[in-house]
Amino acid sequence: MGAPYRRRHARRRQAEAAMLAPVNWVEERSGLVGGIRYFLFRNVPSDISWAQTLGSAALTAFIVQAVTGVILAMYYKPDPDKAYESIQFITNELTWGWLVRGMHRWGASVFIILLFLHMGRVFLFGAYKYPRELNWLIGVGLLALGMLEGFTGYLLPWDQTSYWATVVGINIQASGPFVGPFLANVLRGGAEIGSETLARFYAIHMLLIPGGLIGLIGLHLYLVMRLGVTSPPWSRKAAGRKRDPEAETRRQGLVEPRSRRGWRSGR
Amino acid sequence: MSSLKERRAEFARYKQDVKERGKPFYPHAMFHDTIMALVVVAVIIGLTCIWYFTTSEEPGDAGLLGPRYAEKADPGTISFVPRPDWYFYFLFYLLRIFKWPESVILGTVGIPTILVLLLIALPFVDRRMERRLSRRPIAVIAAALVVASMAVLTWKGATAKENVASEALAEVPQWIEKNKLPAEAEPGAELFAGSGCLNCHVYLGGGAQALGAPDLTDAGAKNRGVEWQIEHLKCPACVNPGSPMPGFAALGDDQLRELAIFLEASKGPGGG
Numbered sequence: 001m002g003a004p005y006r007r008r009h010a011r012r013r014q015a016e017a018a019m020l021a022p023v024n025w026v027e028e029r030s031g032l033v034g035g036i037r038y039f040l041f042r043n044v045p046s047d048i049s050w051a052q053t054l055g056s057a058a059l060t061a062f063i064v065q066a067v068t069g070v071i072l073a074m075y076y077k078p079d080p081d082k083a084y085e086s087i088q089f090i091t092n093e094l095t096w097g098w099l100v101r102g103m104h105r106w107g108a109s110v111f112i113i114l115l116f117l118h119m120g121r122v123f124l125f126g127a128y129k130y131p132r133e134l135n136w137l138i139g140v141g142l143l144a145l146g147m148l149e150g151f152t153g154y155l156l157p158w159d160q161t162s163y164w165a166t167v168v169g170i171n172i173q174a175s176g177p178f179v180g181p182f183l184a185n186v187l188r189g190g191a192e193i194g195s196e197t198l199a200r201f202y203a204i205h206m207l208l209i210p211g212g213l214i215g216l217i218g219l220h221l222y223l224v225m226r227l228g229v230t231s232p233p234w235s236r237k238a239a240g241r242k243r244d245p246e247a248e249t250r251r252q253g254l255v256e257p258r259s260r261r262g263w264r265s266g267r
Numbered sequence: 268m269s270s271l272k273e274r275r276a277e278f279a280r281y282k283q284d285v286k287e288r289g290k291p292f293y294p295h296a297m298f299h300d301t302i303m304a305l306v307v308v309a310v311i312i313g314l315t316c317i318w319y320f321t322t323s324e325e326p327g328d329a330g331l332l333g334p335r336y337a338e339k340a341d342p343g344t345i346s347f348v349p350r351p352d353w354y355f356y357f358l359f360y361l362l363r364i365f366k367w368p369e370s371v372i373l374g375t376v377g378i379p380t381i382l383v384l385l386l387i388a389l390p391f392v393d394r395r396m397e398r399r400l401s402r403r404p405i406a407v408i409a410a411a412l413v414v415a416s417m418a419v420l421t422w423k424g425a426t427a428k429e430n431v432a433s434e435a436l437a438e439v440p441q442w443i444e445k446n447k448l449p450a451e452a453e454p455g456a457e458l459f460a461g462s463g464c465l466n467c468h469v470y471l472g473g474g475a476q477a478l479g480a481p482d483l484t485d486a487g488a489k490n491r492g493v494e495w496q497i498e499h500l501k502c503p504a505c506v507n508p509g510s511p512m513p514g515f516a517a518l519g520d521d522q523l524r525e526l527a528i529f530l531e532a533s534k535g536p537g538g539g
Contacts, residue, residue, distance in 0.1 A: 044290060061311070087336055102315030103311050131278055161350060164350075176376040192342070230398075231285075233400060234399065
């Protein structure tokens, strides 16, 4: 009876150790596992709600954009003679191509909407206040980069709508003071919108801005972890108001049962 | 404004509260986040399906949510509507409010810059630690105003009337009569009406004023000459620094001259 059990037990311990070995190897050399554990098991305020999921929802939309964008890049041809045809091919002929392009197209709108909703939530919750000012600024940067992604991606299908919207968009850029005309020339890559422009927009759209976005998102999340999630402004705990200790005690006695700690300390 | 000392104490109390009475991110918050992520992906796929299955391969077939693509880009045409993606509509429509040339730069560069600066300044201007909405009337009113104006501008931009070439062509005889256009201006007038000019410009009350484009009813009132008009059509920003109007050199010299004659002959109602 005892021997087979012990054998099984020993085998299971061996299996566990074998499975954990790579984890421990990584942890010993990087501390990453501890970081992930901290991320998962850190405390957040107990009264956070659906409103606080908008940030991670925006992150989800960004991941959708990244994945579908990589797939689109495999079939899209950033050349004025081929771009439109490659978009038609992706949409009409490529297996599941319509889904990938459609998700990228609509994911962009959903991403922008979620950025605005998330920003609105942070504003209404006063979550930009001390000590989270820097994270608000990073968020403003993310919003600006997100809208630039929209602007540069709009040209890529190379149809009439995207072409002329970009012509006017760049002309508006050129009307800016000081660096306006210079920036417009850099974007255009010449006097006219053509193959140079398309190549530049493509590079900016899929390398430059996404790189910036990923960096800023990393910083943004790091600060969220370091500073913690804000509780709702109506939260009774940590709501960000000056407290009158006596009123606090009165209210506790009236509307919520005294905490056990309170009983023990004889309050 | 709360002193830094107060705000630090408040944050220390928050940290303490969360440590003592908070709940772990996993599984509590993670559960909400996961559901929300699934909803986001489902909405994106749903929009994609509605978009794809209500359109055909035909360029411009709008379906419920817009076409798969418009016609291929053609720098040689001028009958287009410069229309950005929807989240730029509020800026796009804003440009109808400002008039070329005095204040259009305010709409193109000024307002967006001001908006970004306001966002950057926000946490440094509002340094109270109060977060309850009932105690932040200015913030609430400001937020409501911003949301309302962006919604109205986006809606106006989305429903802005587009110019229909056939309707504009029917107006040409009236233009000739009201503006006392000479006979040689007629081909240019038809070109002007049938192309996209009225998608941004106004002529005798017709058309859409977009992107700060001026009213062209009296485009020739300054007597700048046909040659100037041609140069301007070829490269607006060269003659008029800062003009967002695209160049139309691709039209070819004959059509440009026709257009220029028409514009130069337009001296406003009653003729020149």
